[in-house]
Structures are given as C-alpha cells and as structure tokens.
Amino acid sequence: xxxxxxxxxxxxxxxxxxxxxxxxxxxxxxxxxxxxxxxxxxxxxxxxxxxxxxxxxxxxxxxxxxxxxxxxxxxxxxxxxxxxxxxxxxxxxxxxxxxxxxxxxxxxxxxxxxxxxxxxxxxxxxxxxxxxxxxxxxxxxxxxxxxxxxxxxxxxxxxxxxxxxxxxxxxxxxxxxxxxxxxxxxxxxxxxxxxxxxxxxxxxxxxxxxxxxxxxxxxxxxxxxxxxxxxxxxxxxxxxxxxxxxxxxxxxxxxxxxxxxxxxxxxxxxxxxxxxxxxxxxxxxxxxxxxxxxxxxxxxxxxxxxxxxxxxxxxxxxxxxxxxxxxxxxxxxxxxxxxxxxxxxxxxxxxxxxxxxxxxxxxxxxxxxxxxxxxxxxxxxxxxxxxxxxxxxxxxxxxxxxxxxxxxxxxxxxxxxxxxxxxxxxxxxxxxxxxxxxxxxxxxxxxxxxxxxxxxxxxxxxxxxxxxxxxxxxxxxxxxxxxxxxxxxxxxxxxxxxxxxxxxxxxxxxxxxxxxxxxxxxxxxxxxxxxxxxxxxxxxxxxxxxxxxxxxxxxxxxxxxxxxxxxxxxxxxxxxxxxxxxxxxxxxxxxxxxxxxxxxxxxxxxxxxxxxxxxxxxxxxxxxxxxxxxxxxxxxxxxxxxxxxxxxxxxxxxxxxxxxxxx
Amino acid sequence: xxxxxxxxxxxxxxxxxxxxxxxxxxxxxxxxxxxxxxxxxxxxxxxxxxxxxxxxxxxxxxxxxxxxxxxxxxxxxxxxxxxxxxxxxxxxxxxxxxxxxxxxxxxxxxxxxxxxxxxxxxxxxxxxxxxxxxxxxxxxxxxxxxxxxxxxxxxxxxxxxxxxxxxxxxxxxxxxxxxxxxxxxxxxxxxxxxxxxxxxxxxxxxxxxxxxxxxxxxxxxxxxxxxxxxxxxxxxxxxxxxxxxxxxxxxxxxxxxxxxxxxxxxxxxxxxxxxxxxxxxxxxxxxxxxxxxxxxxxxxxxxxxxxxxxxxxxxxxxxxxxxxxxxx
Numbered sequence: 001x002x003x004x005x006x007x008x009x010x011x012x013x014x015x016x017x018x019x020x021x022x023x024x025x026x027x028x029x030x031x032x033x034x035x036x037x038x039x040x041x042x043x044x045x046x047x048x049x050x051x052x053x054x055x056x057x058x059x060x061x062x063x064x065x066x067x068x069x070x071x072x073x074x075x076x077x078x079x080x081x082x083x084x085x086x087x088x089x090x091x092x093x094x095x096x097x098x099x100x101x102x103x104x105x106x107x108x109x110x111x112x113x114x115x116x117x118x119x120x121x122x123x124x125x126x127x128x129x130x131x132x133x134x135x136x137x138x139x140x141x142x143x144x145x146x147x148x149x150x151x152x153x154x155x156x157x158x159x160x161x162x163x164x165x166x167x168x169x170x171x172x173x174x175x176x177x178x179x180x181x182x183x184x185x186x187x188x189x190x191x192x193x194x195x196x197x198x199x200x201x202x203x204x205x206x207x208x209x210x211x212x213x214x215x216x217x218x219x220x221x222x223x224x225x226x227x228x229x230x231x232x233x234x235x236x237x238x239x240x241x242x243x244x245x246x247x248x249x250x251x252x253x254x255x256x257x258x259x260x261x262x263x264x265x266x267x268x269x270x271x272x273x274x275x276x277x278x279x280x281x282x283x284x285x286x287x288x289x290x291x292x293x294x295x296x297x298x299x300x301x302x303x304x305x306x307x308x309x310x311x312x313x314x315x316x317x318x319x320x321x322x323x324x325x326x327x328x329x330x331x332x333x334x335x336x337x338x339x340x341x342x343x344x345x346x347x348x349x350x351x352x353x354x355x356x357x358x359x360x361x362x363x364x365x366x367x368x369x370x371x372x373x374x375x376x377x378x379x380x381x382x383x384x385x386x387x388x389x390x391x392x393x394x395x396x397x398x399x400x401x402x403x404x405x406x407x408x409x410x411x412x413x414x415x416x417x418x419x420x421x422x423x424x425x426x427x428x429x430x431x432x433x434x435x436x437x438x439x440x441x442x443x444x445x446x447x448x449x450x451x452x453x454x455x456x457x458x459x460x461x462x463x464x465x466x467x468x469x470x471x472x473x474x475x476x477x478x479x480x481x482x483x484x485x486x487x488x489x490x491x492x493x494x495x496x497x498x499x500x501x502x503x504x505x506x507x508x509x510x511x512x513x514x515x516x517x518x519x520x521x522x523x524x525x526x527x528x529x530x531x532x533x534x535x536x537x538x539x540x541x542x543x544x545x546x547x548x549x550x551x552x553x554x555x556x557x558x559x560x561x562x563x564x565x566x567x568x569x570x571x572x573x574x575x576x577x578x579x580x581x582x583x584x585x586x587x588x589x590x591x592x593x594x595x596x597x598x599x600x601x602x603x604x605x606x607x608x609x610x611x612x613x614x615x616x617x618x619x620x621x622x623x624x625x626x627x628x629x630x631x632x633x634x635x636x637x638x639x640x641x642x643x644x645x646x647x648x649x650x651x652x653x654x655x656x657x658x659x660x661x662x663x
Numbered sequence: 664x665x666x667x668x669x670x671x672x673x674x675x676x677x678x679x680x681x682x683x684x685x686x687x688x689x690x691x692x693x694x695x696x697x698x699x700x701x702x703x704x705x706x707x708x709x710x711x712x713x714x715x716x717x718x719x720x721x722x723x724x725x726x727x728x729x730x731x732x733x734x735x736x737x738x739x740x741x742x743x744x745x746x747x748x749x750x751x752x753x754x755x756x757x758x759x760x761x762x763x764x765x766x767x768x769x770x771x772x773x774x775x776x777x778x779x780x781x782x783x784x785x786x787x788x789x790x791x792x793x794x795x796x797x798x799x800x801x802x803x804x805x806x807x808x809x810x811x812x813x814x815x816x817x818x819x820x821x822x823x824x825x826x827x828x829x830x831x832x833x834x835x836x837x838x839x840x841x842x843x844x845x846x847x848x849x850x851x852x853x854x855x856x857x858x859x860x861x862x863x864x865x866x867x868x869x870x871x872x873x874x875x876x877x878x879x880x881x882x883x884x885x886x887x888x889x890x891x892x893x894x895x896x897x898x899x900x901x902x903x904x905x906x907x908x909x910x911x912x913x914x915x916x917x918x919x920x921x922x923x924x925x926x927x928x929x930x931x932x933x934x935x936x937x938x939x940x941x942x943x944x945x946x947x948x949x950x951x952x953x954x955x956x957x958x959x960x961x962x963x964x965x966x967x968x969x970x971x972x973x974x975x976x977x978x979x980x981x982x983x984x985x986x987x988x989x990x991x
Contacts, residue, residue, distance in 0.1 A: 131677045138927025146949045217665025227811045255821045267814030401895030429894040445975035462984040
C-alpha cells in the first residue's frame with residue numbers, strides 16, 4: 001500500500017487550522033466580514049485622532065464643499081460631516097452590539113428554557129415566540145418608541161432588543177430540543193446534575209456556533225432598526241449615529257442641495273456594517289453546520305486505472321478493479337476503500353460484510369457513482385456489462401442507472417420523497433427510461449406491488465402513511481421496476497424487525513432466482529449472509545480480507561478476522577458458551593497502514609511479518625482467498641505455528657509504532 | 664384540522680396581543696398621553712374647546728383601567744377606532760381604509776414578486792453550489808439585504824426622479840389622473856409605483872435568495888434526492904419534483920415569518936416616496952402625536968401581516984401532505 005494519493009491536495013498539518021477558529025480564519029467570508037467590522041470599530045475608537053472637530057459643534061458655515069479642512073464638507077447646520085461620520089460609528093456600533101446582545105440573551109434564555117423544561121413551559125414560550133414572530137417589528141418599535149421618545153440611546157436599544165429576539169429563540173429552541181434528545185444530556189440528567197448545570201455546562205457549549213451566528217443576525221437587525229427609527233425622527237435625533245445623520249440630511253434637503261455624499265456615506269456604511277454582520281452570521285453558521293459549507297474542497301482527479309487487461313476476467317457481470325475511495329476532510333484524506341477488486345457473476349448473490357465503518361457502503365456507493373463530495377474515487381475501475389461506469393458521461397450514466405443496475409439504500413425510511421405520492425415515485429423511475437404509456441405504467445406498478453406483497457391502494461398514499469416494512473417493500477419494488485441486471489442492497493432490512501426482515505429477504509431471494517438478477521447484499525449480519533449468499537466478501541478497514549463461497553466461509557473461515565467474527569455469533573446447536581466480541585478497534589483510515597490492518601487485534605499475529613510486509617492476497621483453497629500472511633508460502637511455517645499456538649493463550653494488547661498520517 | 668385550529672388560535676391570540684399592546688403602551692408613558700395630546704392644543708384652543716374635544720374623543724370619562732380596557736376592546740370589535748387628531752374630525756377608520764389599498768397593492772405585489780425572483784435565484788445558487796456564479800451571488804444578496812430600505816429609496820429618488828426626472832417625486836397619483844381606472848389613471852399609478860416597487864424589490868430579494876439557497880442545500884443532502892439520482896431521473900425532473908417541491912415548503916414558512924420585516928421596510932419606503940399607504944400615515948401620526956390614528960394603523964398593519972401568515976399556513980396545508988395528516 002503506497003502512501004501517495006495521486007492528485008490529492010496537500011493539507012497543512014498544523015492542528016489549530018482544524019479548529020473552528022482555524023476554519024473561521026480560512027473562510028473568505030468570515031475574514032472579509034471581520035475585517036470590515038474591525039475597520040468600523042477602529043474608526044469609532046480613533047475618531048478623536050482622525051478628526052480635530054467635535055461632531056456636534058455648529059461652528060462652520062452650512063453646506064461647505066470638500067476642502068482640506070473639511071474633507072467631506074459640512075452639514076446644513078454647519079457640522080463637519082467627517083467628524084459626524086467617524087463619531088457616528090460609535091453609537092451605531094453600540095446599538096448593534098448591545099441590542100444584539102440583549103436580543104441574543106433573550107433568545108438563548110427563552111429557547112433553552114422551552115427546550116429544557118418542555119411541557120407547558122415550552123408550549124407557553126413557543127406561543128410567545130410565534131406571537132412576536134408575526135407581529136411586525138418595525139411598526140411596533142415605532143409605536144413603542146413614539147411613547148418613550150427623547151430619552152437618549154438606551155430606550156431605543158431596549159425596545160429593539162425586546163422586539164428582536166423571537167427569530168433566534170425559535171432557531172435555538174429547535175436546536176436545543178435536538179440536543180436534549182442526545183445521550184450525553186440524558187446521561188447528565190440521570191446522574192443527578194441540576195437543570196442550571198445541564199443548561200450551562202452541557203448544552204450551551206454545544207450551541208456556541210449557533211448562538212454566535214444568532215448574535216450577528218440580531219446585530220444586523222438592530223442596526224437597521226435603529227437607522228429606520230432615527231430616520232423617521234423617532235428615537236433621539238440629538239444623538240450622532242449614522243441613522244440620525246440620514247435624518248438630518250433628509251430633513252435639511254441634502255439631496256436637493258446637491259450634497260449627495262451626506263446621504264450616501266452613512267447609508268452605505270450602514271449597509272456595509274450590516275453586510276459584515278451578515279457575512280459573519282453566514283460564516284459562523286457554515287462552520288458550525290458543515291452541511292451548508294463544503295463545495296470548496298478540491299476534488300482530486302481519479303487516476304486512470306491501468307488499462308484493463310483483457311476484456312474483463314471471465315464473464316463477470318460487475319468487475320471492480322483496484323478501486324480506491326477516499327473522503328476529503330480538512331484534516332486529510334480518509335481512505336475508506338483501499339484498492340479493492342471484486343467480481344460479481346450473473347445471477348449471483350454476493351454478500352459483503354464487515355463492521356461499521358469498514359467501507360462496505362462506501363464501496364457500493366462509489367461503484368455505482370452515487371458518492372457525494374467530500375467522497376471521491378481516487379483510482380481503479382468499475383465495469384458493468386459493457387459499460388465503464390466510472391468513465392460514463394452524466395447523461396450516459398443517467399440512462400444506464402436503474403435500467404442496468406438499481407440500488408436499495410440503507411436508510412430506506414427516508415429515501416421516499418415525503419411530499420410526493422408513492423405512485424409518482426414508482427412511475428418516474430420507469431418514465432425516465434422510456435416507459436410513458438399510462439396503462440403500461442399502471443399495469444407494471446400493480447405487478448410490482450403484487451410481487452413484494454403490498455396492496456394496490458398504497459400507490460396513492462404518501463410515504464408517511466406507510467410502515468417501515470412497507471416503505472422498504474416499495475423501495476424494493478421500485479428497484480425491480482426495470483428488471484435490472486444488478487441490484488445493490490445496502491443493509492436493506494437493518495431497521496426492520498426480525499419477522500418482517502425474514503419475509504422480505506425470502507421475497508428478494510425468490511425474485512432473484514426467478515429473474516436471474518445479481519445482487520450485492522451489504523450487511524454487518526454475517527450469519528444472515530452465510531445463509532443467503534452464494535459468495536461472501538469480508539471487509540476490514542477498507543480492504544477485502546477474505547472472499548469465499550458462503551458454505552466454505554462458514555465451515556473453514558481462513559482469515560483470523562473472519563474466524564473471530566464467526567466466533568461472535570452463537571451457533572444454532574451445541575452447548576451454550578460465552579461469546580466474545582473482538583477487542584480493540586480498527587485502525588484510523590486517515591493513516592497509512594503498513595502491513596495488515598488487523599494486526600493489533602489479531603490473536604495470530606506474527607510480529608516482524610504482518611506489521612512489516614505489504615499486504616497481499618493469497619489463495620487458501622479453491623475459490624477462497626484471504627489477505628493474511630498465514631497463507632503466505634514465503635513465511636516460514638515455524639513462525640506461523642508459533643503464532644497459532646500462542647493464540648490459544650490470552651495476549652496483552654500490543655500496538656506498533658503509529659504510522660505517520662498521509663499528508 | 665387540529666393544525667388549522669391551532670393556527671387560527673394563534674391568529675386570534677396574536678391579534679389580541681397587538682390590541683393589548685396598543686392599549687398598554689400609551690399608559691406606560693409618564694404623564695398620560697391624553698394630556699400630552701391636549702398640551703399640543705393648549706395654546707391654540709380655549710378651555711371650552713378642549714372640553715369639547717375630550718368629550719368627542721371619549722377621554723373625559725376614563726373610569727377604571729379594567730373598564731377602559733373592555734370598553735376599548737368593544738370599540739375595536741365594532742370597528743370604532745375614534746377620530747383622528749391631526750385630520751380632525753375624520754374617523755380613524757376612514758383614513759385607514761383610504762390608505763389600505765395602496766399598501767396592499769404595493770407591498771403585496773412586490774413581496775410576491777420578490778419572493779419568486781429571490782427563490783428562483785436561491786434555487787440556482789444552492790443547486791449549482793461551488794460554481795463561481797452561484798457562490799458569487801451570496802455576498803451580493805447579503806449586501807442588498809443589509810441596505811436600509813429608506814436609504815436605497817432616497818438614492819433612487821435622487822437619481823431617477825430628481826436628476827433624470829423619469830419618475831414623479833412623490834405621491835401615488837397625479838393631481839388630476841383622469842377618470843378612475845382609465846388608461847391615463849393606470850399609467851399615473853404605475854409611474855408613481857415604479858420606484859417604491861423597485862426599492863422594496865431590490866432590498867428584499869436577497870433575503871429570499873439566502874433562505875432558498877440554504878433550503879436547497881439541505882434538501883440536496885437528503886436520502887430521497889440520492890435515490891432520485893440513482894433512479895436516473897432527468898435533472899429537470901429532479902429539480903422540479905424533488906428539490907423545488909421540498910425546498911419551497913420551509914421557504915413558505917419563512918415567507919410568513921419575514922412578512923413583518925418586509926412590511927416594516929415598506930413603511931419606510933412609503934415615507935421616502937410620500938406614498939399614501941399605511942406606513943406613510945403611521946409616520947404622519949407619529950410626527951403629529953396622533954395617538955388614535957397611530958394605534959389603529961399599528962393594529963391594521965398587524966392584522967394584514969397576520970392574515971397573510973394565515974394564508975401561508977393554508978397554502979402549506981395544501982402543499983404538504985404531512986401537515987394534512989396532522990403529523991408535522
């Protein structure tokens with residue numbers, strides 16, 4: 001296994017870059033927003049240095065043009081516009097910051113209280129939030145401020161703060177509700193921590209990003225509201241803010257006098273200050289919610305597979321050759337699938353097993369070109385019948401999909417669009433591949449539903465009206481619609497109860513045999529696979545470590561990992577014994593793995609061999625291969641024997657020198 | 664059904680809160696607004712006229728706060744908002760009814776337009792994420808959204824009405840626009856509405872864009888979208904039936920929520936263009952300390968936003984089968 005990923009981007013190793021703060025400083029939006037804000041803050045702070053005049057002195061002539069003494073001229077009242085502008089930044093920022101803080105504080109208090117206490121408290125707060133959300137804010141502020149006018153800047157701040165909290169409270173409430181469902185909060189509650197401690201120590205830190213984003217949103221709202229209020233003369237127009245500058249400019253007819261900059265400058269600055277708040281809001285949101293970010297990782301180009309020697313070995317339907325798949329993360333490439341080669345014969349049911357995170361789903365997704373960024377195929381080839389799947393253009397791929405191969409997802413509960421009728425979701429797969437006749441569509445849909453055992457009337461139901469098992473059957477029916485040559489089933493029954501699971505599996509098997517379809521069946525349930533499959537492939541840490549016919553694998557598992565896996569299932573017959581799991585955990589896939597990835601957990605490991613030699617696959621018996629040096633003919637048999645012997649006695653856990661990380 | 668009842672309940676409750684705020688706010692002022700109001704006339708009116716005014720406003724017999732409150736609610740229900748002070752003796756309700764069509768026309772049409780345009784651009788920006796054009800609109804949208812409505816309106820007014828004289832400086836109609844609903848009348852109405860419409864459109868479109876973009880991005884990572892792609896559906900079909908259909912639902916809800924903000928902005932726009940809608944009169948009433956008019960206008964603005972929200976809720980009911988089943 002080489003450490004070089006062709007075309008992968010070098011990613012800096014310094015740890016702080018991967019913290020939220022590091023990402024904050026690498027995001028162009030947040031840097032620009034923070035820079036803009038900093039400029040305005042400095043302007044306000046250093047106003048006395050930057051201008052010799054007081055913003056409120058009326059000592060100059062009215063409407064003076066630009067000059068060295070007055071770079072921006074003077075107002076109708078004879079104030080220096082530059083001085084007003086610089087000093088105006090102070091109160092404008094103050095209003096934004098304090099009213100933003102006040103609103104955020106209220107949002108957090110209400111949002112968290114509602115989520116934490118639930119019940120009638122939640123009900124009451126939620127109603128209050130809804131009321132404040134739909135009450136038009138500015139008119140309310142105008143009316144409220146009209147009654148408290150002339151009291152300086154603080155009444156304005158208070159009014160804005162008290163009218164601007166509802167939106168944030170709504171967002172924070174739903175986030176906190178989701179958080180409350182999480183295990184660690186429940187654990188804290190059970191262990192007797194008080195509500196205040198849970199809220200402030202357990203929940204708040206997890207919502208920091210959202211709260212920060214919320215603050216910038218509230219500050220934007222506050223600055224705009226203050227400007228609007230000042231502009232119409234409510235609030236205190238004797239103060240100097242950008243909003244009151246606009247008020248006086250308008251009241252004194254600045255535009256009619258041609259002093260357009262008196263209007264343009266404060267307004268533009270409000271807009272830019274608002275933009276900086278909005279950018280910070282957006283960026284913080286993006287950083288704390290990776291779903292919204294992304295799209296900026298550069299995808300490496302797939303290395304061209306070595307020209308496929310001979311037009312596919314044998315008559316395999318699907319041929320995966322040296323497929324490497326990785327996930328690009330800010331910390332480096334996680335190599336989830338490592339040069340895997342696998343064939344599927346026509347009509348064959350190939351089982352793919354391994355523990356969570358071993359790369360089995362990634363393999364299936366990459367091979368069917370469904371992998372989304374940040375996942376990327378790093379090398380290898382996939383050939384289905386006559387198509388080179390990884391080389392097809394999007395339109396060619398679209399045509400091949402579902403007609404040649406279909407896929408049943410792991411999360412079948414959520415693969416149906418909740419707002420479309422089942423009928424449309426059954427039809428559109430067929431319509432996309434040329435079946436457009438209504439009668440034909442209907443007949444086929446009925447046939448399919450009959451096949452998977454669902455009543456016809458559910459064609460006109462919405463997904464949420466179906467049980468989990470029925471949804472799964474619908475998805476399988478859709479997968480069968482065009483009688484593809486291959487169906488990839490990614491843990492299709494994991495979420496279902498055992499009885500339903502059994503029924504569905506039997507139906508799948510019956511249909512497969514009738515139609516001669518090949519199936520790749522992915523699961524972590526090895527005993528299920530042994531029963532159903534023709535052949536089974538065992539995956540570990542991104543590699544196929546053993547491949548054998550199901551009965552062979554069951555009777556004579558070759559790889560120590562397979563053996564230990566088999567050991568963790570109780571046999572159907574024989575005395576009851578204590579089952580053991582496999583101690584330890586798989587190696588990090590972001591690291592380069594020298595030798596066998598199972599080395600640390602293996603009871604039959606051969607130090608000096610397994611952790612040194614590059615991993616290879618060896619033939620164990622006819623049709624059975626294993627990636628294990630116990631079957632390496634070049635390793636002396638005494639080493640193998642002593643390893644097998646010592647596996648009878650318990651061993652302390654070992655670890656080798658940590659392999660250096662890729663990049 | 665319970666969904667609808669719930670929404671109706673919130674509608675009534677919120678309206679009640681708005682009415683109650685209207686009642687409480689004037690009473691929070693040190694020195695009651697009645698005397699503030701009358702102080703304005705003190706120099707000009709002789710005491711007998713002041714008494715006559717008090718009687719006319721129903722301010723002479725105040726009674727206990729509780730009975731005042733119920734009397735006030737009763738008047739509201741009867742549509743009796745009292746008489747305007749600045750436009751005395753016009754009943755407040757007449758002023759409101761005169762102004763209402765302009766605001767509904769201006770805000771209603773622009774909001775719907777802006778929602779459609781913004782959501783369209785947001786769909787593009789979210790779906791084509793990662794491409795320069797699609798990502799480039801984001802900062803532009805944030806900037807437009809951060810502009811004070813009234814400031815942008817002032818700039819438009821200065822450039823297109825004052826300097827270039829393409830559009831009128833103020834008002835909703837020419838002084839003599841011709842017969843109502845005639846071609847020249849419509850022309851006059853449109854010419855007057857152009858700049859206010861443009862102001863609201865440009866400053867509010869960015870918000871819808873960002874909302875839709877975020878919704879599209881979160882729909883794009885849903886399992887049903889991966890499944891739709893796996894089925895080999897055409898891009899057009901996926902966008903139409905899987906992305907747009909689903910991303911629009913939360914956008915609609917956000918639409919209702921943000922209406923209050925847009926209405927606030929339109930008030931400032933009306934003020935800048937002296938456009939005789941609710942916002943313009945609200946401004947007038949604030950400057951003239953015309954409390955009865957101010958309260959009625961706030962009430963009606965709140966009512967308009969609430970009705971629009973209810974309409975959005977009804978639309979959601981039609982569009983989202985999960986809500987129909989009472990499961991969302």
